[in-house]
Amino acid sequence: MSIGSELLRGNTDTIILASLVGHDSYGYLINKEIMAKTDSQVELKDATLYTAFRRLEKDGLVNTYWGDEEVGARRKYYAITEKGREVYEQYKEEWLAAKELIDKLLV
Amino acid sequence: MSIGSELLRGNTDTIILASLVGHDSYGYLINKEIMAKTDSQVELKDATLYTAFRRLEKDGLVNTYWGDEEVGARRKYYAITEKGREVYEQYKEEWLAAKELIDKLLV
DNA sequence: TTAGATACCTTGACAGGCGAGGTATATAGT
């Protein structure tokens, strides 16, 4: 991604959850949407994305199901759970708070 | 620290440099000042702080010298270098950019 | 038939944060 990944770190899960709030989605599309929204300035790497999915699934924040595509590559869909929505709101609050704190420390 | 450290990660060096822009300082004081400015909501752990100092020194962003305290524990002072100031401005720009990008991705 | 887009996945290396441990000096209270 074009912005330093250390700065994105810790927000990956939040970003993924955000992209699932409105509708179910799948890995490849989530990434495309993120790139589209940010002019390709943010791009979650494959490996990062799938590691995050495992984590979110393990924590019960998303559920998965296979799409029923009859042509093309199969898609694994992710749906945010109720718990996922709650945690998303919480992560978002934490981000907003962290943002202000860091700003307060910069000259 | 009270805010998730994953969210702070990547900003440690920037925060330390920021605290050196106005005046030389030393580890313990830098930490106290950060805590004071944030109501103890941000606290750089000892180990984190000193690892960061090694990194900044290696990269030529700070210089060090021992204080001449005649009483009390000795203090190792850090002074930001010219390069350090440049890099700080750059880190800050990156932070501001990252902040906007992340905000753009949250619902 | 070849290239590129779509779509998924795992392994192992790497970097930063930090718990736990250590050293040493000064002061205030008991």
Place this chain on the structure above:
DNA sequence: ACTATATACCTCGCCTGTCAAGGTATCTAA
């Protein structure tokens, strides 16, 4: 005299998240 607390520094090794590199498979267009 002893103890606790604050000041002030440091290292080692674990943990976690990122991601380069590698892999599989399908479809479309040149």
